[in-house]
Amino acid sequence: MVFLKLLENIQSKTAEILDAKNCEPVKFSVESAKPGFGDITCNVPFLLSKQLKKSPQEISRELSTMYNFDDMPEIKNVESHPSGYLNFSIDYTKFNNLVISLSLEENYGALEFGNNEKIVVEHTSVNPNKALHVGHIRNIILGDVVSKILKKANYDVKILNYVDDSGLQVADIIVGFTELGFSQESPDNEKFDHYCGDTVYVKTTEKYESDKELEGKRHEILKQIEDNSSEVSKIAQTITRKVLNEQLKTVWNLGVFYDCLNFESQIIHSKLWETIFEKLKSDNQIKYEDEGDNAGCWVIPADGEDDKILVRSNGVATYIAKDIPYAAWKLGLVDDPFYYKIHSTQKNSQILYETTLDGDKKLNFSGSKVITVIDNRQIRLQKIVSGLMAKFKEEGAYTHLGYESVTLSADTVKSLGLSVDGESAQMSGRKGLYVNADTVLETLTKRVYDESKSRNENLSESELQNIANIVAVGTIRYEMIKPDLDKIITFDLKNSLRLEGDTCSYIQYSFARASRILEKTDVKPNFDSAFELLSSEYEKNLIKKIAMFDVHVNDSVNNLSPKVIAKYSYELAVTFSSFYEHVKVLASETTELLNARLCLVVSFQKTLKTSLGLLGIDAPERM
């Protein structure tokens, strides 16, 4: 810990001073100051104004004389600002050494939050009947980054992907295969998931419009899918597995990996629902309606809102009845009915497990906390689920991490050959209104490849491919993480994939520039030296930014907010770019200064790499 520690120390020092003055405790803040107001700032004089019946300025002046920094050599002094703030200044002659040496450590920025406690992150959870589209990418990347951040905060994270292999959406493509005679092999070299989504699903649901009888068939087919022994169920198994495998390829290309796949069909067959249903009944969490609209149904009472039907009057459970046992299973509230077997070895050579009902291997993928990443359209349902879970376990054990959806810009909709009313449109699988994830990645990779090739004539084909991949994946990830969770992303094939300004490639470019500096000198940075030579504004700004990594990690963990790390990475790159422009490292006047600056460059690179690593983004040496 670097900056965070500094803030905490000033915080407690201030609290001690207030205590000595016999002040009533107040909740004050100690945080990094805006440029021009010292390095660290405290607002406590404002908050004491009423209590002490003095002006903030007066209190500020008084307090500023009471600090003693003998045990904090990194702080130079504190000044009372005419506005009333207490502004602390860092002594960079001491601070530089501390920051640079700590930033080289392997776990720089790591925090202790989780005590290695097990936490489950579930994300992706897409029906295996189509290819992943840009909307799914937001879910996948958010889930992936959240799990990386939690790992950084010392949680033992298990990542799950729920495979909804027995819903109506799956039934729809099976209708296409069994009733409309679509080939079970995709034509030419088309990816199987694209074929199922772009052709079979769209064409089949289209046919429903004119053929109502066919539409009726889907429920029949769904019933057969859920019956393990039926022929249709075997076909469905084969098809959904094939689609899933293609979806996984897409996901792996984005650098996302899981620990275990959970199949909905197995949850249904596991009788987990029956167990939890009895538990809900005996705990009086649900009630049976004798009269009214919901007569004959089991419902979940919801205060202020309509009761949610859990079991219909015909005895069949509703959709949410699949979510509840699964949530309970994730939290380890029920005996685990599953065995586990290896599904595959992922692209990063990590083993991926899957649930099975007939095996002998027992593993544990539950956690004392669960985070479920699902978009905000499901917020009502998720509230019911987390409300129920809070009754079995402590409040907050089950967290729904929601986010707004991704829509398509009018231009992009038109480029798909479709028409649109407003400025953007919700994606729709049925209408063929979506952009596949693979398409986005390919388009972007090609663009980066061309750009990189035009800048680097001497790079080999494989180096160019590698760079194109790293930058393309980074760009998609960055664009998905950067906006606030409750902001709709309007995806535009042109605008969303820019490479200039506040983009991933800008950040990566700063890394590549740093690499070139280190590459062009024979001097090996010697870290066993004093860094007080780094005294220009540009150097101090960079040091401070590097030091503040832990503050942002802290923030992002506390608020489950991935974008905080994206913003920090960008700011770090901006600070370096300014340094790069104004401080000519290789032209340093003395060897000592050259060495100190080279060390700073290494420190920057390490920190940026770690920060980008939390976002699942790599940084190339050249691009």
Add this chain to the structure above:
RNA sequence: GGGUUCGUAGCUCAGCAUGGAUAGAGCGAGUGCUUGCGGAGCAUUAGGCCGGGGGUUCGAAUCCCUUCGGACCCGCCA
């Protein structure tokens, strides 16, 4: 009808959790910078009654109420 949420520069967005000092970026527009480590860059100018109104407060982009505009959710579908 009930509920959730968004509204900040021409456009896309930070800042809001925990109210304080000069509301920040990027794109787009203007200007300048490459005989110096890569111009995917740097520097600089213009551009804002933070949707409107009210309230709380010494102080509001930030908290509360209200209103307008947009998005989403509200089935014995999944």
